[in-house]
Amino acid sequence: MSDLAQALQTLPWSWYSDPEVAALERERIFRRAWQYVGHLGELQGPGSYFATHAAGVPIVVTLDRDGTLRGFLNVCRHRGTVVARGAEKRGTLQCPYHAWTYDLDGELRAAPRSSRDPSFEATGLCLRPVALGTWGPFVFSNPDPDCEPLEDALGDIAEVVAAGGLDVGQLRFHGRFPYGLRANWKIAIENYLECYHCAVNHPSLVEVIDERSLLLESNRLRVSQYAPAHRRVAEGTAPFDARGPLDSARYHLLLPATKLNSLPGHPNLSIGPVWPTATDRCEGFLDYFFGPGADDAWIADLLAIDDVVGGEDTALIEAAQAGTANGILEHGRLLAGSDDLVAYFQRYVRSRLAE
Ligand code: FES
Ligand SMILES: [Fe+2]
Missing domain, CATH: 3.90.380.10 (Naphthalene 1,2-dioxygenase Alpha Subunit; Chain A, domain 1)
Structure with missing residues (x-):
């Protein structure tokens, strides 16, 4: 086949129904790409957040009291529940399952009954950051924290x-x-x-x-x-x-x-x-x-x-x-x-x- 004919051939149509291709797309495209996830009007000033997602990856966008905008995987480090829902002005993020509570900078602030577990350390159990950035009112996120800048x-x-x-x-x-x-x-x-x-x-x-x-x-x-x-x-x-x-x-x-x-x-x-x-x-x-x-x-x-x-x-x-x-x-x-x-x-x- 000539180069021109090759260039004008579509992707294989099996790629539109193959679960293996879909899994590769999830890993190699959507989990590494900047995507629009919402807008700044969803925040209610310092000390607020909104929950969103990037191609199904749960994400929470927080605006700390000092005005720092951040993004985290909205997944509890305990047993994986989606932590934040909707949009609220609330100084912390509290998981609805067992009430682990995170600060808006992602640090784990409290885990009920954790004092009974002698090996428990809150450090290292912060919400995992994602890449987050804005252009005008638009908020973008990339699940890969090591991606290229927005x-x-x-x-x-x-x-x-x-x-x-x-x-x-x-x-x-x-x-x-x-x-x-x-x-x-x-x-x-x-x-x-x-x-x-x-x-x-x-x-x-x-x-x-x-x-x-x-x-x-x-x-x-x-x-x-x-x-x-x-x-x-x-x-x-x-x-x-x-x-x-x-x-x-x-x-x-x-x-x-x-x-x-x-x-x-x-x-x-x-x-x-x-x-x-x-x-x-x-x-x-x-x-x-x-x-x-x-x-x-x-x-x-x-x-x-x-x-x-x-x-x-x-x-x-x-x-x-x-x-x-x-x-x-x-x-x-x-x-x-x-x-x-x-x-x-x-x-x-x-x-x-x-x-
Ligand atoms: S899963 Fe979040 S506190 Fe248990
Ligand atoms: Fe059209």
């Missing part, structure tokens, strides 16, 4: 988002929208990384954005698509009034699986992870943020169009799962130009799994 993983994404006219410092959190898909997580990401399907499947979206002028870009862990607002927007005949300071739709992926989207119009951004829950299931959520000029009616319109497009994508993703996961064919063939970011993603997956 700044390196984010690369130029902050500059690219700012260059698109969006000041993330001005964004206010609006709401979180969870979803589940009956598909392997890679199919969900691959669908996100091309708009080749848009003309056929997203009739309302393609009257808001000009997908024929789509630009594709990749830089290390950032994979991006840009589409200018459709001429119908300026004419006032688009199904969504996308007039405003943002003149294009921008879709970014922070590899492996954190999406960042903004539509043209007033300042808006949705961000969130996708993670596997089984070989043929994945889940995700999107946190929506809006900036100045986005009033309630406009936000409702944006959420409505996103909801329509999301429903259309769900059907496409689940149909691709049904076709690929049955093992009847070995692989597919990508289309140069239209599927370039899918190919980029698949190279990323291949290289991580080969490590």
Whole structure:
């Protein structure tokens, strides 16, 4: 096979249903990757925390009284219970099982009846740190404490988002929208990384954005698509009034699986992870943020169009799962130009799994 033909061959479709591949992905991709886990608005000031997870790994984000932000595996060192739930302003973390109590810096402060165990030492039983970092209001975590710094993983994404006219410092959190898909997580990401399907499947979206002028870009862990607002927007005949300071739709992926989207119009951004829950299931959520000029009616319109497009994508993703996961064919063939970011993603997956 020529190099070009090889480059245009999809991943083996067995990789979308093979539990061994899923286990490797968990170890070599998700347990070593920076992922969006929430936002600073979930904290209630110094002496508070919120519980979250990175692809199913329980994580607690704490803000100590002195203002230090930290992340820990949210797993009790006694018998492994998830320690913190929800979000609270409370100076300590107390495990609900046997009430071991940890300070917000992770130190084990008290373990009831531990004085009866002469060999017990609280030192060495602190919550295990994870890597944690922020960009604007967004909180990211990597379960691997020895990973590259967040700044390196984010690369130029902050500059690219700012260059698109969006000041993330001005964004206010609006709401979180969870979803589940009956598909392997890679199919969900691959669908996100091309708009080749848009003309056929997203009739309302393609009257808001000009997908024929789509630009594709990749830089290390950032994979991006840009589409200018459709001429119908300026004419006032688009199904969504996308007039405003943002003149294009921008879709970014922070590899492996954190999406960042903004539509043209007033300042808006949705961000969130996708993670596997089984070989043929994945889940995700999107946190929506809006900036100045986005009033309630406009936000409702944006959420409505996103909801329509999301429903259309769900059907496409689940149909691709049904076709690929049955093992009847070995692989597919990508289309140069239209599927370039899918190919980029698949190279990323291949290289991580080969490590
Ligand atoms: S498992 Fe946490 S205190 Fe026992
Ligand atoms: Fe789509």
